[in-house]
Amino acid sequence: MNITINEELRSFIDPLTHNEYAALERSLLAEGCRDALVLWGEVLIDGHNRYDICSKHNIEFRTVQNTNFASLDDVMLWVIDNHLARRSVSDYQRGVLALRKKDIVAARVAQRAAEPDAPAEPDAAKVPESPPWNTREDVAKAARVSSNTISQIERIQKAATPELVEAVRAGTISINAAANVASLPEAVQKAAVAGGKKELQQMARQVREQKAGSRPPKEKEPEADVEGELRAQVAALREKVDALTAENNQLRQQLGI
Incomplete structure (x- = not known):
C-alpha cells in the first residue's frame, strides 16, 4: 500500500x-x-x-x-476544523490553523468571483457556503483566542526564524514574547533561542522596554490658574452684590423708605 x-x-x-x-x-x-x-x-x-x-x-x-x-483544499479545511475542535491544540497552533483557513476561504471566494457563472442544474441542491472571514475578530473567534493574539501570531509568521517558531510551538516562549523577539534581526533571534528560555524572556523584555521608551511622552496639561479663577469669581460676585444693592436702593426710594 x-x-x-x-x-x-x-x-x-x-x-x-x-x-x-x-x-x-x-x-x-x-x-x-x-x-x-x-x-x-x-x-x-x-x-x-x-x-x-x-x-x-x-x-x-x-x-x-x-x-x-x-480537492486538497477540502481536505485541509476538514483537517483544520478537526484540530480547531480539539482542546489539546495549543493557542498558537489554533491561531495558525484559523489563519490558514482564512487564506483558503479567501482564495476560494476570489477564484469563484473570477469564474464565469455556470448554469445551475435544475435539480441541483444548493449547499450554503460558509461566509468568508473578513476580519481578525472572525479568525480569533474560531481559534478561541483574542484578536491581539492573532495579530501577534501574524507577526511571528512574517518575521520569526524557524528556530523561534519551533520554540513557540514547543511552549518554550509565549506568543506575546515571541512576537516581540520576532522584531529583532534573524541572527539575534537564533542566538536568543540557543540561549534557552531565560535568554528568550530577557530578550523579549528588552524589546518591550525599548518600545515603551521610544513612545513620545504624554503632553502635560497646562496647570489651571486657580488663583486667577477665584479672583474672577469674587469679582463676578461683587458685581452681583453691587447690582442687587443698587436695585434695593431704588426700591426703597420708590417706597419712600
Missing part, C-alpha cells in the same frame, strides 16, 4: 511531547493499532503519529477512505 504524506497537512498537527509520543508508542506496541488511519486517495489525512510508529515497529494497521472531498 502506497501512503503519501503531505507535509502541509502534517504541519497542521502539534508535535507530541516526548512523554506523549512514548505513551502512544507503548500503547501501539501493547495493543496494536485499533483505530484506522484515514486516507484521501493515497494521502494520509489523519493518524500521522500512529503511522510513524507502526512503520517503525512493523505494526499492522487498517486504513479507511474518506471520499467526501473534491
Whole structure:
C-alpha cells in the first residue's frame, strides 16, 4: 500500500511531547493499532503519529477512505476544523490553523468571483457556503483566542526564524514574547533561542522596554490658574452684590423708605 504524506497537512498537527509520543508508542506496541488511519486517495489525512510508529515497529494497521472531498483544499479545511475542535491544540497552533483557513476561504471566494457563472442544474441542491472571514475578530473567534493574539501570531509568521517558531510551538516562549523577539534581526533571534528560555524572556523584555521608551511622552496639561479663577469669581460676585444693592436702593426710594 502506497501512503503519501503531505507535509502541509502534517504541519497542521502539534508535535507530541516526548512523554506523549512514548505513551502512544507503548500503547501501539501493547495493543496494536485499533483505530484506522484515514486516507484521501493515497494521502494520509489523519493518524500521522500512529503511522510513524507502526512503520517503525512493523505494526499492522487498517486504513479507511474518506471520499467526501473534491480537492486538497477540502481536505485541509476538514483537517483544520478537526484540530480547531480539539482542546489539546495549543493557542498558537489554533491561531495558525484559523489563519490558514482564512487564506483558503479567501482564495476560494476570489477564484469563484473570477469564474464565469455556470448554469445551475435544475435539480441541483444548493449547499450554503460558509461566509468568508473578513476580519481578525472572525479568525480569533474560531481559534478561541483574542484578536491581539492573532495579530501577534501574524507577526511571528512574517518575521520569526524557524528556530523561534519551533520554540513557540514547543511552549518554550509565549506568543506575546515571541512576537516581540520576532522584531529583532534573524541572527539575534537564533542566538536568543540557543540561549534557552531565560535568554528568550530577557530578550523579549528588552524589546518591550525599548518600545515603551521610544513612545513620545504624554503632553502635560497646562496647570489651571486657580488663583486667577477665584479672583474672577469674587469679582463676578461683587458685581452681583453691587447690582442687587443698587436695585434695593431704588426700591426703597420708590417706597419712600
